Amino acid sequence: xxxxxxxxxxxxxxxxxxxxxxxxxxxxxxxxxxxxxxxxxxxxxxxxxxxxxxxxxxxxxxxxxxxxxxxxxxxxxxxxxxxxxxxxxxxxxxxxxxxxxxxxxxxxxxxxxxxxxxxxxxxxxxxxxxxxxxxxxxxxxxxxxxxxxxxxxxxxxxxxxxxxxxxxxxxxxxxxxxxxxxxxxxx
Numbered sequence: 001x002x003x004x005x006x007x008x009x010x011x012x013x014x015x016x017x018x019x020x021x022x023x024x025x026x027x028x029x030x031x032x033x034x035x036x037x038x039x040x041x042x043x044x045x046x047x048x049x050x051x052x053x054x055x056x057x058x059x060x061x062x063x064x065x066x067x068x069x070x071x072x073x074x075x076x077x078x079x080x081x082x083x084x085x086x087x088x089x090x091x092x093x094x095x096x097x098x099x100x101x102x103x104x105x106x107x108x109x110x111x112x113x114x115x116x117x118x119x120x121x122x123x124x125x126x127x128x129x130x131x132x133x134x135x136x137x138x139x140x141x142x143x144x145x146x147x148x149x150x151x152x153x154x155x156x157x158x159x160x161x162x163x164x165x166x167x168x169x170x171x172x173x174x175x176x177x178x179x180x181x182x183x184x185x186x187x
Contacts, residue, residue: 011051019046020055024063075144077111081137084112086129100127 012020018036027035029043038046046052064070089104105113115130142148158166 012055016046016049016052016055020052020059023047023056024059071144075141078137078141080108080111081132082134082141084108084131084134086131089129100129102127 015036015038019032019038022032022035023029029047030040033043033046034040036046084106085108086100088106088109089100089102091099091101091104093099109131112131112134113129114132117128117130119126119128139148
């Protein structure tokens with residue numbers, strides 16, 4: 001019985017190593033292929049190589065372990081952003097005026113905070129608070145959970161080519177019918 005060849009990071013070619021490095025540094029798959037010296041049509045072949053797949057997985061695992069950033073951590077962070085509510089810091093005084101109390105900042109608000117700007121207007125201080133995009137956080141969570149179906153699946157007995165031919169035939173018939181109708185109306 002023959003044992004499968006054990007994977008080693010040293011089994012990558014120089015092109016494959018460049019591909020993995022470029023991709024993990026934030027390039028798209030297409031750009032990583034071009035950076036590594038592959039043609040722009042080699043993306044699926046280059047990224048489908050078992051050695052490349054295993055090396056990407058190995059390096060992602062190392063990065064995740066070193067940084068402490070896991071899928072669970074990201075999901076927790078997205079949930080904090082999606083649940084952030086500025087009203088938690090809003091204090092209404094006896095005159096009915098709303099003021100922001102930064103001491104009331106919740107963990108959700110801290111996680112969602114993308115910036116604070118202050119401007120002095122005479123005796124008053126204007127505070128502008130920016131939060132991360134809640135809808136984007138919800139969208140990312142929904143995609144992770146598979147709640148969106150972004151792929152169009154065609155089911156049927158006809159192939160795509162057969163459907164295209166049938167569609168063209170229907171269009172030609174409709175065009176002929178339109179021409180006949182306009183000819184009859186002209187008479």
